[in-house]
Amino acid sequence: MPSSNRRVTQQDIARMTGVSQTTVSIVLNERDDAAVRIAPETRERVLQAIRRTGYVADPIARRLAAQRNRFLGVFTYEPVFPAGLGDFYHPFLVGIEECAESIGCDLLLFTSAPVIDGRRRIFSQDNRLRLADGCILLGRWLDPQELARLIAEGQAFVSVGRRDDAGGPVPYVGADYPTATAAQVRRAAELGHRRIAYVGEGSGPESHADRYRGFTTAAAEAGVTGVRLRYTDGVLGDLRAQGCTAVFVEEFADGALLAAEAGRRGLRVPEDLSFVALGDPTRPASTDLDFTGYRIPRREMGWQAVEVLSAILDGTGGATQRLLPCEPVAGATLAVARA
Amino acid sequence: MPSSNRRVTQQDIARMTGVSQTTVSIVLNERDDAAVRIAPETRERVLQAIRRTGYVADPIARRLAAQRNRFLGVFTYEPVFPAGLGDFYHPFLVGIEECAESIGCDLLLFTSAPVIDGRRRIFSQDNRLRLADGCILLGRWLDPQELARLIAEGQAFVSVGRRDDAGGPVPYVGADYPTATAAQVRRAAELGHRRIAYVGEGSGPESHADRYRGFTTAAAEAGVTGVRLRYTDGVLGDLRAQGCTAVFVEEFADGALLAAEAGRRGLRVPEDLSFVALGDPTRPASTDLDFTGYRIPRREMGWQAVEVLSAILDGTGGATQRLLPCEPVAGATLAVARA
DNA sequence: TTACGCCGCTAATACGCATTAACAAACGTG
DNA sequence: CACGTTTGTTAATGCGTATTAGCGGCGTAA
Numbered sequence: 043m044p045s046s047n048r049r050v051t052q053q054d055i056a057r058m059t060g061v062s063q064t065t066v067s068i069v070l071n072e073r074d075d076a077a078v079r080i081a082p083e084t085r086e087r088v089l090q091a092i093r094r095t096g097y098v099a100d101p102i103a104r105r106l107a108a109q110r111n112r113f114l115g116v117f118t119y120e121p122v123f124p125a126g127l128g129d130f131y132h133p134f135l136v137g138i139e140e141c142a143e144s145i146g147c148d149l150l151l152f153t154s155a156p157v158i159d160g161r162r163r164i165f166s167q168d169n170r171l172r173l174a175d176g177c178i179l180l181g182r183w184l185d186p187q188e189l190a191r192l193i194a195e196g197q198a199f200v201s202v203g204r205r206d207d208a209g210g211p212v213p214y215v216g217a218d219y220p221t222a223t224a225a226q227v228r229r230a231a232e233l234g235h236r237r238i239a240y241v242g243e244g245s246g247p248e249s250h251a252d253r254y255r256g257f258t259t260a261a262a263e264a265g266v267t268g269v270r271l272r273y274t275d276g277v278l279g280d281l282r283a284q285g286c287t288a289v290f291v292e293e294f295a296d297g298a299l300l301a302a303e304a305g306r307r308g309l310r311v312p313e314d315l316s317f318v319a320l321g322d323p324t325r326p327a328s329t330d331l332d333f334t335g336y337r338i339p340r341r342e343m344g345w346q347a348v349e350v351l352s353a354i355l356d357g358t359g360g361a362t363q364r365l366l367p368c369e370p371v372a373g374a375t376l377a378v379a380r381a
Numbered sequence: 382m383p384s385s386n387r388r389v390t391q392q393d394i395a396r397m398t399g400v401s402q403t404t405v406s407i408v409l410n411e412r413d414d415a416a417v418r419i420a421p422e423t424r425e426r427v428l429q430a431i432r433r434t435g436y437v438a439d440p441i442a443r444r445l446a447a448q449r450n451r452f453l454g455v456f457t458y459e460p461v462f463p464a465g466l467g468d469f470y471h472p473f474l475v476g477i478e479e480c481a482e483s484i485g486c487d488l489l490l491f492t493s494a495p496v497i498d499g500r501r502r503i504f505s506q507d508n509r510l511r512l513a514d515g516c517i518l519l520g521r522w523l524d525p526q527e528l529a530r531l532i533a534e535g536q537a538f539v540s541v542g543r544r545d546d547a548g549g550p551v552p553y554v555g556a557d558y559p560t561a562t563a564a565q566v567r568r569a570a571e572l573g574h575r576r577i578a579y580v581g582e583g584s585g586p587e588s589h590a591d592r593y594r595g596f597t598t599a600a601a602e603a604g605v606t607g608v609r610l611r612y613t614d615g616v617l618g619d620l621r622a623q624g625c626t627a628v629f630v631e632e633f634a635d636g637a638l639l640a641a642e643a644g645r646r647g648l649r650v651p652e653d654l655s656f657v658a659l660g661d662p663t664r665p666a667s668t669d670l671d672f673t674g675y676r677i678p679r680r681e682m683g684w685q686a687v688e689v690l691s692a693i694l695d696g697t698g699g700a701t702q703r704l705l706p707c708e709p710v711a712g713a714t715l716a717v718a719r720a
Numbered sequence: 721t722t723a724c725g726c727c728g729c730t731a732a733t734a735c736g737c738a739t740t741a742a743c744a745a746a747c748g749t750g
Numbered sequence: 751c752a753c754g755t756t757t758g759t760t761a762a763t764g765c766g767t768a769t770t771a772g773c774g775g776c777g778t779a780a
Contacts, residue, residue: 051736062760067738077740081758102450103736105512106441106765113489114481114690115513115538116474119500119520122490124468135461142453143492148509150452151461151488153481161458170487174454181458199454351453390766401730406768416770420728442766445735723780730773740763747756 049172050097058091059084066092070099096195098168112154130324130340131180134202137344138178145352150174164188171197176351178202178344182324183247200351202343204248204365213354213362215347219249219320222336222368223256226290226318226376231264234379235288235316239281240270241300242292242320253292253320278303287379288316294323294333301331301375312377319375321368334373339366388534389436397430398423405431409438440507451493469663469679470519473541476683477517484691489513503527510536515690517541517683521663522586539690541682543587543704552693552701554686558588558659561675561707562595565629565657565715570603573718574627574655578620579609580639581631581659592631592659617642626718627655633674634666640714641668651716658714660707673712678705 052066059066061084068080069088080088091097101111116122121143123135142149152170155162164171165188171177176198179189184201189208192199204216230238238261244254254270261268269284271277273296281289291297297319301311309315311331319335343366353360391405398405400423407417408427419427430436444450455461460482462474481488491509494501503510504527510516515537523540528547531538543555569577577600583593593609600607608623610616612635620628630636636658640650648654650670658674682705692699 049736053736063737064739064760064762065758067736068759071738073738076756079758084758100445100450100736101452102441102445102512103765104738105514106445106735106767107737107739109765110514112486113513114477114486114687115489115491115510115516116477117491117494117501117503117510117516117518118470119522119524121492122470122474122519124470129463131457131461131463135455138453138455139490139492143496146493147451147453148493148512149490150454151478151490152454152456153460153478154485154487155456157482162456164456171454171456173450173487174452175449177454177456179456180461183458185458348453355449388766392766402767403730403732403769404728406766407729410768412768415726418728423728439766442735443768445737445765446767446769448735721780723778725776725778727776728774730771732769732771734769735767737765738763741761743758743760745757745759747754749754750752 050095055091059087096169098172101173133340134344137341138348141345141348176355178347198354200347202347215343215364217338218365218367219252220256223253223320224260227260228264230288231266237267237285238288239286240290241273244270290318292320294319295325295327298327298329312375316377317375332374334376336368336370338368389434394430398426437507440509440512472679473683476680477687480684480687515694517686537693539686541686554682554703556677557704557706558591559595562592562659563599566599567603569627570605576606576625577627578625579629580612583609629657631659633658633662634664637666637668640670651714653719655716656714671713673715675707675709677707
């Protein structure tokens with residue numbers, strides 16, 4: 043396993059395998075000219091070393107020498123990510139772009155990452171992430187194995203969203219779901235709710251687990267009963283049968299659907315049933331209701347993720363794990379519990 | 382003035398001034414260390430040569446020497462640009478990303494481009510576009526001078542949106558506004574409109590000029606009178622005073638505003654006044670009306686722009702200027718002209 | 721006169737890769 | 751057995767810049 047901080051170069055591979063840098067280059071570029079050929083065994087030895095070290099050619103050097111790297115530039119006279127859009131991931135990108143611009147870095151979108159089972163992969167033949175000085179990882183869920191490998195290889199990266207340790211602490215800028223969720227639970231308790239429901243998975247991605255953790259601990263502290271239910275067709279009936287007067291939804295969109303169904307059943311929101319949305323919609327949701335809950339500081343998270351990454355790259359110290367507070371949204375779906 | 386095809390290098394400057402490449406580098410970087418200093422006269426001589434030749438440092442070599450490529454990677458397990466958003470530029474990006482993925486290229490967003498007068502610049506100290514094999518240029522308006530320079534330097538690039546020649550033909554994938562606009566004009570003529578108004582600039586960006594051109598030629602051919610009006614407070618009164626029964630708006634958002642104002646004045650749309658929107662909203666617009674007009678094939682334009690760029694890079698021949706048809710939208714704002 | 725320090729500049733080198741010319745070894749061929 | 755030929759590999763070089771060590775010349779102090 044590699045240990046040093048420096049990039050692995052063809053020279054390194056060459057030394058490891060006892061061949062010349064030229065040979066490595068030839069193997070890499072799969073040149074099969076009659077003019078220049080490499081014996082199969084040699085080729086294999088080199089390839090093994092490349093795989094072991096996770097070497098990828100420096101795109102800059104490549105471009106200088108060969109006038110080609112596999113980058114397509116996108117230039118706009120204005121930021122590509124216009125603020126104020128509805129999509130969940132959008133504000134993150136806005137923050138990332140803004141901060142990257144402020145520190146004079148270009149953004150490399152790994153669109154060429156190999157797709158396996160319908161989703162992109164970080165690791166496969168080569169690790170394209172190494173093309174950049176450092177990386178931002180974005181997504182609700184990150185493959186723990188891939189994360190562990192990134193850490194093991196000492197790659198500079200920062201996750202947007204808290205992550206559990208993966209063979210070591212993961213640098214991240216996340217949202218403080220536990221605190222934000224707990225605050226909502228306390229508010230509900232103050233309004234007289236004695237039995238409250240959490241609708242969602244409560245596990246899986248860290249963001250779900252964090253919400254649920256905040257829910258349960260705050261419920262316990264406030265002396266109210268919290269029950270967890272998975273979102274299904276009959277969940278509305280179930281939770282009412284259990285006497286719940288307030289519903290905390292992990293997913294905004296589910297909340298919108300549930301509230302609509304409640305309306306169809308003649309229940310008034312929030313007079314008969316309160317709703318709390320634990321964060322912004324990650325899927326498109328349509329509703330007329332002004333949901334009570336909190337807002338995820340997405341743009342700020344994107345920005346700070348770049349800040350942290352920049353600090354890591356500069357070797358500047360500082361915390362590499364940050365949790366940002368969510369902004370409470372008063373809304374109009376949480377009211378005094380029905381008697 | 383330089384004549385050769387090769388880029389000017391520090392070596393060239395050095396030879397011209399009779400100093401060493403090192404000196405040029407030092408002058409360029411304005412190093413004022415005690416360790417290394419340059420006499421004012423020498424410095425001035427070098428600077429003059431730099432100004433004369435228009436030399437700019439090659440960003441590639443610069444980043445190679447700096448051992449930092451200043452790329453920040455952004456990785457997501459899914460496409461960063463989710464389809465179906467409201468922003469005007471968004472679908473272009475979606476298309477670009479999709480095609481880039483399909484041909485195995487990563488995208489480099491030039492967020493670090495120097496900002497002058499509040500907008501990014503391609504040229505200044507260095508031309509970062511060179512960091513990539515080729516570039517996509519996106520935006521309503523592209524600086525003709527910068528375009529001309531890109532062409533003169535033989536850079537591989539493709540514009541999204543038709544562009545006038547700039548010292549040579551500009552590779553582009555654009556929307557066929559003239560044809561699409563003309564079709565709408567003919568439709569209006571068929572419905573009995575004899576005097577129709579074009580509200581907008583009709584010049585400036587190619588996309589505006591193209592719309593207006595389509596408008597005027599089609600109006601002439603159909604034997605109807607077309608008048609152009611700038612969007613102002615009183616424009617609605619003006620065009621009615623001139624007897625116009627249909628309004629063609631360059632900007633969707635302006636159309637929404639005008640239609641709303643018409644409503645306030647007791648005019649029914651489209652019974653009393655027809656509206657045609659020449660393309661999708663570039664600014665956020667809110668309206669209940671289902672506007673008649675056409676849709677710009679934005680996603681497809683983004684995709685094909687990458688295709689063209691790819692062909693240019695591969696040296697594969699083929700047309701480097703493409704106009705894609707716009708899809709007509711029947712809508713509900715164009716009706717038979719009021720008697 | 722020697723010693724020392726400062727000024728102005730340059731030669732050499734590194735950065736990581738691709739490419740070309742060349743070279744040693746093995747292998748026929750006449 | 752001398753002489754091409756093929757095979758597998760490498761030394762050398764270039765891409766354009768930044769950096770470092772060092773060199774000659776001049777002025778001042780010892």
